[in-house]
Amino acid sequence: MKLHPLLATAALATLPSAVLAQPPDAERAKARLDSSPRHGEFVDIRLPASPTPLKAWVVYPERKERAAVVIVIHEIYGLSDWVRAVADQLAQEGFLAVAPDLLSGKGPGGGGTESFASRDQVVQHIRELQPDQVQAMLDAVREYAVALPAASGKSATIGFCWGGSTSFAYAAAQPNLQAAVVYYGTAPEPDRLAAIKAPVAGFYGGDDARVTATVEPTAAEMKQLGKTYQYEIYPGAGHGFLRDQSGRDGANLKAAQQAWPRTLAFLREHTRG
Numbered sequence: 001m002k003l004h005p006l007l008a009t010a011a012l013a014t015l016p017s018a019v020l021a022q023p024p025d026a027e028r029a030k031a032r033l034d035s036s037p038r039h040g041e042f043v044d045i046r047l048p049a050s051p052t053p054l055k056a057w058v059v060y061p062e063r064k065e066r067a068a069v070v071i072v073i074h075e076i077y078g079l080s081d082w083v084r085a086v087a088d089q090l091a092q093e094g095f096l097a098v099a100p101d102l103l104s105g106k107g108p109g110g111g112g113t114e115s116f117a118s119r120d121q122v123v124q125h126i127r128e129l130q131p132d133q134v135q136a137m138l139d140a141v142r143e144y145a146v147a148l149p150a151a152s153g154k155s156a157t158i159g160f161c162w163g164g165s166t167s168f169a170y171a172a173a174q175p176n177l178q179a180a181v182v183y184y185g186t187a188p189e190p191d192r193l194a195a196i197k198a199p200v201a202g203f204y205g206g207d208d209a210r211v212t213a214t215v216e217p218t219a220a221e222m223k224q225l226g227k228t229y230q231y232e233i234y235p236g237a238g239h240g241f242l243r244d245q246s247g248r249d250g251a252n253l254k255a256a257q258q259a260w261p262r263t264l265a266f267l268r269e270h271t272r273g
Helices: 028-036 081-092 119-127 130-144 161-174 215-225 248-271
Strands: 038-044 054-059 067-073 098-100 151-160 179-183 199-206 229-235
Touching: 028 081, 038 081, 038 130, 054 081, 054 130, 054 229, 067 081, 067 161, 067 248, 081 098, 081 151, 098 119, 098 130, 130 151, 130 161, 151 161, 161 179, 161 199, 179 248, 199 215, 199 248, 215 229, 229 248
Parallel strands: 067 098, 067 151, 151 179, 179 199, 199 229
Antiparallel strands: 038 054, 054 098
């Protein structure tokens, strides 16, 4: 495991001795959702200048105190059971998790991810989304979520693959974000990094050169700008290791087991209070 020096912070260096629970892989996501004791529901979020609301899956933690919001940004495969299960896991850890369907209203009959006939169609339509559209949707999600009575007012993002890149880009677009987590996603263009105020943490597979080759140049630019960018690269792990934990002869599972508790520590450090 390759550690960036900035990972030697108190929150990331001091981990619980017990093995922490983590999101299921894709094959077990539906079973996790079916057995969850937490309250999860689909909601409609109004979008400015749009007659079609954005559909989102909201999961509430079981706790007395108000909770920080974590917006879960889906992969290029849209809002899947796996993404909803990640949201459920975050709620188990005490966060108010909101997973929006960024294809809301863009499918047949005005539907979202679930309305497309194939994954290929979902991928095609995700690629057609424009950055300003995505930012407007995420702004609406964040505004809705932080105003919930159970929310503390603090907010963060976490994203995977396409959603990881989107999480990084949203940190550059939303100055009121407290933290951003990037799983195997690339950074925005260097000229946009200067706008980032939130700390960013990234988690990458060592055998994912398309993405991982961009990490150290990004780290150098962020350091020069005085920004916080912490990252880990896991040897032998591939792209999508948190979703595909059975892959790559155990390397993906090992990466998931190491990345998830560090993700939680990072989110807690920057959204507490």
